[in-house]
Amino acid sequence: MRFAGRGELEGGRAAAVQRSAPRLYVLDGLRIIAALMVVMFHYVSLRGGWGQDTSDIFPELKPFARYGWLGVEVFFLISGFVICMSTWGRTLGDFVMSRVSRVYPAYWVAIGLTTLIVSLWPQVRQVHSYDDVLTNLTMLQTGFGVWDVDGVYWTLFVELKFYVLFAAVVATGVTYRKCVLFCALWTVVAMTATQVDSKLLTMWAMPLYAPYFVAGIAFYLMYRYRPTALLWGIAGLSLLLAQHHLTKRVADNSTHDIAVWPARLIVLAAFVIMALIAVGACNKIQWRWLSTAGALTYPLYLLHQYIGMTVIYALREKLPPYVLVFGLIVAMMGAAWLLHRLVERPMGSWLRKVMRSSMDEMRRHSPAGKAAGAARVTDSAPAIVPEPQRLRAYGPAEPDRVGAGRPDGT
Numbered sequence: 326m327r328f329a330g331r332g333e334l335e336g337g338r339a340a341a342v343q344r345s346a347p348r349l350y351v352l353d354g355l356r357i358i359a360a361l362m363v364v365m366f367h368y369v370s371l372r373g374g375w376g377q378d379t380s381d382i383f384p385e386l387k388p389f390a391r392y393g394w395l396g397v398e399v400f401f402l403i404s405g406f407v408i409c410m411s412t413w414g415r416t417l418g419d420f421v422m423s424r425v426s427r428v429y430p431a432y433w434v435a436i437g438l439t440t441l442i443v444s445l446w447p448q449v450r451q452v453h454s455y456d457d458v459l460t461n462l463t464m465l466q467t468g469f470g471v472w473d474v475d476g477v478y479w480t481l482f483v484e485l486k487f488y489v490l491f492a493a494v495v496a497t498g499v500t501y502r503k504c505v506l507f508c509a510l511w512t513v514v515a516m517t518a519t520q521v522d523s524k525l526l527t528m529w530a531m532p533l534y535a536p537y538f539v540a541g542i543a544f545y546l547m548y549r550y551r552p553t554a555l556l557w558g559i560a561g562l563s564l565l566l567a568q569h570h571l572t573k574r575v576a577d578n579s580t581h582d583i584a585v586w587p588a589r590l591i592v593l594a595a596f597v598i599m600a601l602i603a604v605g606a607c608n609k610i611q612w613r614w615l616s617t618a619g620a621l622t623y624p625l626y627l628l629h630q631y632i633g634m635t636v637i638y639a640l641r642e643k644l645p646p647y648v649l650v651f652g653l654i655v656a657m658m659g660a661a662w663l664l665h666r667l668v669e670r671p672m673g674s675w676l677r678k679v680m681r682s683s684m685d686e687m688r689r690h691s692p693a694g695k696a697a698g699a700a701r702v703t704d705s706a707p708a709i710v711p712e713p714q715r716l717r718a719y720g721p722a723e724p725d726r727v728g729a730g731r732p733d734g735t
Contacts, residue, residue, distance in 0.1 A: 351607040353619025355598060356403060359396035360622045363477070364629050364657070366393025366578075368650050374449050374637030382646050392587050394578045397480050398567070399595045401534050404484060405541020406599065408491060409504060410549070417496045418684040422677055424488050428481065428623075429464070430672035431664050435627035436461050439475045442632050449634045468528075475631045486529060487538050504546055508539045508559050512566070533570045536563035540596065547603035564596050624661035624669065633657060 367373060369383050369390035380387055412420050440458050443450045452458065453472045460466045461474045467482040490511065494503050511530070518530035540563035543556045571588045601607055633653055640649055 348611075348616070349602060349607065350612055350615040350619075351598075351602055351610045352403060352407065353615040353622075354610075354612075355399065355595075356622040357615075357618040359399035359403070360626050361654070362393040362396030362399070363626065364393070364633075364654060365390040366396070367476075367630050368633060368637065368653065369393075371634075373634040374639075375641060376638070383650075386647075391579060391583060392591060394574075395588060395591045395595075398534070398537050398574075398592060400480070401483070401487075401537035402541045402595055402599055404487065405538035405543075406545045406548075406602075407541075408488070409499070409542045409545040412491070412495045412499050413549070414499070415495065417492060418688075420488075420492060420495045422680045422684065425680060426673040426676040428484070430676060431624050431627055431669045432464060432481070433462060434664060434668045435624070436474050438628065439631050442635050446635050446639065448638050450631045475627070477626060477630050483531060483534055486531060490529070501546060501550060504542055505555065505559070508542055511535055511539055512559075512562065515566075533574065536566040536570070539563045540567075541599065544599045544603040547600075548605070552604055560596070560600065564593070567592055567596075620665050620669075621658055621661040624664035625657055628660055628664065629657045 365386075369379060369386050370393065372378065375382060383390065411423065415423075436458065440452055440455075444452050452474075457466070457471050458474055460469060460471045461478065464478070464481055464485060466473060467479055473479060491507070494507050497503065512535065514526070515530040515532040515535040518526045518532050540560045543559040543563070547553075547556050547560075568589055571592065572585055575583060575585050575588050598607075636653055636656075637649060644652070
């Protein structure tokens with residue numbers, strides 16, 4: 326799939342561009358790096374399956390791995406860029422089909438595999454309730470206060486909320502101006518959420534993570550059109566707000582007092598990389614293998630934590646720690662590849678087909694669809710004309726006028 330071509334601003338509109346921009350393989354590379362950061366955090370920094378503080382097990386590696394949770398923030402930054410890009414020119418129905426077919430197939434299988442592993446070997450984690458497992462299948466469990474089958478699933482609910490919020494833009498047609506207004510409004514609401522005692526507002530405004538999504542949108546607008554002072558201002562403000570929240574995020578992800586400055590540098594580096602992507606500095610990176618690596622990111626993220634910790638518990642006395650960790654990462658990437666090829670691709674394709682059929686049916690029965698259908702029936706009816714003209718057949722240059730497309734005209 327090619328990424329959207331750039332356009333020049335003309336009265337707020339993009340001029341038509343015939344050439345397509347090169348695929349941003351660097352985004353795939355950034356995604357797999359973010360995923361591996363999270364994996365290293367869980368395998369090296371947490372007690373998990375080791376049953377003890379890992380500072381003695383990985384004295385050289387843990388000082389770096391303890392900041393691996395920042396891979397989640399990098400994911401959110403990339404998500405703002407990619408979601409804005411992928412919704413341009415699409416309908417709300419297209420957006421829903423794309424997201425559901427992308428996030429659910431691998432997720433459902435990962436829930437089943439994780440539940441099976443922790444049920445058979447509950448030494449590290451246990452299944453609290455199989456009713457909770459069923460609720461997890463909706464991906465809405467966090468909203469209902471239900472335990473996650475795997476610890477990483479909380480981030481998926483954050484992503485879903487971003488999709489719901491951005492759907493308001495998609496429903497009315499994604500434009501440059503609407504994206505800028507969306508970024509401004511979300512930033513204001515996120516700021517307000519930190520000052521009022523409202524769980525509902527905080528849940529939807531997501532003040533800790535909003536700056537990353539907003540910056541990602543601004544960076545995509547730079548890439549699609551051109552960098553402007555306004556867009557740099559949005560990205561710069563988002564960076565400052567992200568830095569503001571890092572003290573809390575570092576405290577939440579560590580059991581000891583650790584320095585905040587490494588986290589600040591990592592977030593700054595992520596913003597700089599996205600800025601380079603936005604100005605086209607990374608377009609020459611055309612390493613095709615990065616697309617394969619990027620495709621493994623989501624399945625790897627879904628599978629690695631509780632299953633990996635259980636494997637660590639089982640093998641920690643049998644293998645050297647570094648061999649176990651890096652061997653497990655390789656094994657998990659292999660499992661991610663299988664999940665991608667055997668589940669994500671075929672099941673995602675099937676789900677898109679089923680949803681497209683459902684969307685078409687809904688359009689047919691909508692007021693606009695019925696009106697379009699009635700108009701076509703009227704167009705196909707014979708006109709009331711004198712008998713000789715009514716009997717005249719269409720010539721080769723005058724084909725049947727009854728449309729063969731869908732009721733929505735596509």
